[in-house]
Amino acid sequence: MVWLFFQKEDLARMKKLIKYLIVFSLLASMFGFVHEKEAGASTGPFAHPGLLHTQADFDRMEQMVDAGTRPYLDGYNQLAGSALSSSNWTPRATDTIIRGGTGDNVALLFIDVARAYQNALLWKITGNTANGDTARNILNAWSSTLTTISGNADRYLASGLYGYQMANAAEIMRDYPGFNLTDMQDMLLNVFYKPLNERFLIGNEFGDDHNDAYIQNYWANWDLANMAATVAIGIFCDRRDIYDIGIEYFKHGAGNGSIYNAIPFLHPGGLAQWQESGRDQPHTMLGIGLMAVINEMAWNQGDDLYGWADNRFLRAAEYVAKYNNGDDNVPFATYEWGSGTNGAVQTQTAISSAGRNEMRPVWEMIYNHYANRRGLPVPNMAARAQLMRPEGGPNSNTNHGSAFDQPGYGTLLYTRPSGSGGTAALPGGNIPGGTYRFIVRHTGKAMDAAGTTSGSSVQQWTSGGGGDQQWTVTHLGGGQYSIKNAQSGLNLDIASGSLNHGAKFQLWNSTGGDNQKFAFIPVGDGYHRITPVHSNKPADVDGISAADGALIQQWRFVNGNNQQWRLEPVSVNVRLQSYNFPDRFVRHYNYRARLDAGVTPAQDAQFKMVAGLADPSGVSFESVNFPGRYLRVRSNGEVWFDSNDSTAAFANEATFRRVAGLADARQSSYQTWTDTAKYLRHSNYLLYAQSGSGATFEADATFAETAP
Structure with missing residues (x-):
């Protein structure tokens, strides 16, 4: 074709054209698909290729370039004309890469990764085996040579940025003749992921998380780079x-890369403030680009993170695009964070103009998702993408790492027809809907409504169990919840929608505002922070007071016990999902408690989790379709669903202490009421109450409480 830089073999062209026509027909039949607003996260085998690009994406690019369709052709010419796309390249793999400090040689890695990715793209789009061979040879050289990434703290930037880019290049080449898939998987797991990505995010045997610093010390882009590599x-x-x-870190992580910490404040006009906006604009756009990468890869696996938290990322991207397009009319709320190793408080009071309007190739991916997949208005992103179109890639004329932060070439890679839709779905929420008491960790007292009219204060009070201390939680989608007081029916609300420290929690009529929406962020040991989504400042007992009547306010998260809340169920419908057999749920079968997959009827695996029959601080599980029957431990340790005979003995046998999961503290384990050494656990898919230890026992005794 006269449009291409490379002449293709006729047979290869014919095969690819046939493949395109088949895929195009399938895609055309899907354009009317309705985007799901609520579903569980994907659980089946991964789709391949399925990182930043799917086979359908490659088929679209190839067809459009072959036809000379713009702007695809313009984007293709940017890629093919890059010096980094040359197939005449010898890999420079070395056993040790250093970023930061003496001996810094990281350019060897990021230049080779960019070359591998760009050659892989050209092979996939054109069929040119010279490009394919070059990409394969670069990747094989590194996977058989690299053993260590070191340096100062910047080594975690290397592990994140080049880890996700290396994986993306390798994903394109995974079925290419001579590509060593096993060596690449081993290298990514043992050189990038385990000692660096995982250690930085959550800590492991290689050391504590965040390089032993205070959890808020590192900017959002550090987390996001390592999150991208992890995904x-x-x-x-x-x-x-x-x-x-x-994925879990994106939704609920403790560091600044998780969605609420990276996007702390919601502003009027559909805008949201980015965590690094007061620092400078290049790092802000780096973070925006990295969050988009995570969202795109998850989307291609069926999980809609773009839409998570009510399209929070859209609002942040619009904010950043608007300011960098030259519009000064963007709000900024004072941002505080803890730094160093002891959390010394730092403050930013204004948006930074440093590096404003830098041309980072991150916008086409985001614009095309929201505008063309979802059909949503994104005027600031549209203007930003148009300004940069056709989007280029890394700059081969510099060895500075920032020029290689993003793979780029979005005009070619992400331009999509309007109305192209998609099949990814929002993951489910992390808290089953129902009625709870909220118990604050530092005093064991309950969140309490001081009155029954709009404007009534919310306070802590000695737990009494009345309607003033009961809160009905309803999932609104995307991990956000409304909370209503059971006694008054009024919504939990932040006064005046304030973003300020110390703004009071109160009762108010339902308005649907962001200041009446909350996220439940796990903090460990079965506790959560109850976070207003507009401010990301969790429910806090004023002055860390122990007194009855101390008011509840919002305050910057400092991980204090006065900001941590245990959710005690009053009446919550749940399914109990096995930790180590996630396709199986606790159900009754002829009244015996057991684990099964594909439970029919579904109500056999649904239970009303209520205040404990023996003590309201415990929990009991009542069958949904056989009311009056409860999960009960018999004298031989077997667990059945038996009818409540209203005796004290039955109440004790049907009551459990709900504690942090033995295998995963974000989930739950259940101690028997009269013997805290015994836990509900499954063995050969049957439920027992037993004592034990070790990884297998802990996994068998851990369950996730999921919505029916």
């Missing part, structure tokens, strides 16, 4: 456990 490596290596770590 990419999880997919490439077919390790759903690793992928899930990245």
Whole structure:
């Protein structure tokens, strides 16, 4: 074709054209698909290729370039004309890469990764085997040579940025003749992921998280780079456990890369403030680009993170695009964070103009998702993408790492027809809907409504169990919840929608505002922070007071016990999902408690979790379709659903202490009421109450409480 830089073999062209026509027909039939607003996260095998690009994406690019369709052709010419796309390259793999400090040689890695990715793209789009061979040879050289990434703290930037980019290049080449898939998987897991990505995010045997610093010390882009690598490596290596770590961190992580910490404040006009906006604009756009990468990879695996938290990322991207397009009319709320190793408070009071309007190639991916996949208005992103179109890639004329932060070439890679839709779904919420008491950790007292009219204060008070201390939680989608006081029916609300420290929690009529929406962020040991989504400042007992009547306010998260709340169920419908057999749920079968997959009827695996029959601080589980029957431990340790005979003995046998999961503190384990050494656990898929230890026992005794 006269449009291409490379002449293709006729046979290869014919095969690819046939493949395109088949895929195009399938895509055309899907354009009317309705985007789901609520569903569970994907759980099946990973789709390959399935990181930043799917096979359908490659088929679209190839067809559009062959046809000379713009702007695809313009984007293709940017890629093909890059010096980094040359197939005439010898890999420079070395056993040790250093970023930061003496001996810094990281340019060897990021230049080779960019070359591998760009050659892989050209092979995939054109069929030119010279490019394919070059990409394969670069990747094989590094996977068989690299053993260590070191340096100062910047080594975690290297592990994140080049880890996700390496995985993306390798994903394109995974079926290419001579590509060593096993060596690449081993290298990504043992050089990038385990000692660096995982250690930085959550800590492991290589050391504490965040390089031993205070949790808020590192800017959002540090987390996001390592989150991107975690998600990419999880997919490439077919390790759903690793992928899930990245997805969970995105939703609820403690560091600044998780969505509420990276986007702390919601502003009027559909805008949201980015965590690094008061620092400078290049780092802000780096973070925006990295969050988009995570969202795109998750989307291609069926999980809609773009839409998580009510399209929070859209609002942040619009904010950043608007300011960098030259519009000064963007709000800024004072931002505080803890730094160093002891959390010394730092403050930013104004948006930074440093590096404003830098041309980072991150916008096409985001614009095309929201505008063309979802059909949503994004005027500031549209203007930003148009300004940069056709989007280029890394700058081969510099060895500075920032020029290689993003793979780029979005005009070619992400331009999509309007109305292209998609099949990804929002993951489910992390708290089943129902009625709870909220118990603050530092005093054991309950969140309490001081009155029954709009404007009534919310306070802590000695737990009494009345309607003034009961709160009905309803999932609104995307991990956000409304909370209503059971006695008054009024919503939990932040006074005047304030973003300020010390703004009071109160009762108010329902308005649907962001100041009446909350996220439940796990903090460990079965506790959560109850976070207003507009401010990301959790429910806090004023002055760390122990007194009855101390008011509840919002305050910057400092991980204090006065900001941590235990959710005690009053009446919550749940399913109990096995930790180590996630396709199986606790159900009754002829009244025996057991684990099964594909439970029919579904109500056999649904229970009303209520205040304990023996003590309201415990929990009991009542069958939904056989009311009056409860999960009960018999004298031989077997667990059945038996009818409540209203005796004290039955109440004790049907009551459990709900504690942090033995295998995963974000989930739950259940001690028997009269013997705290015994836990509910499954053995050969049957439920027992037993004591034990070790990883297998802990996994058998851990369950997730999920919505029916």
